[in-house]
Amino acid sequence: MADLLSGDFWLVICAVACGVLIVLPIQLELCFRAKKVFLKCLPAVLIGIATITFYSLAITAGTWIAFIYLIVAFYCALFLISCGIAWGIWVVYTLWAKGNRRGIRG
DSSP: OOGGGSHHHHHHHHHHHIIIIIIIHHHHHHHHHOSSHHHHHHHHHHHHHHHHHHHHHHHHOOOOOHHHHHHHHHHHHHHHHHHHHHHHHHHHHHHHHHHHHHHHHO
């Protein structure tokens, strides 16, 4: 258990915290406030493009730099998961609000 808190573990915790504390609220705000679908999808699309780009760079690179590209792609994927969680929260809230308008309690 002592080795769990050593090394790169704190780097992963910081990346997840950044995703939860920065990306998730921005995506939630856009989901609830933006009227156009383009604006709602913008963070997810940009982060998805970055993930695909760094992953393809990792595949095509022949040196140790490929490992760095793969790590950056992993962190971008964590941010993309945060966007997905925000979309899930928005969908659940929208369905719940629609059910309450119909008189269904839950």
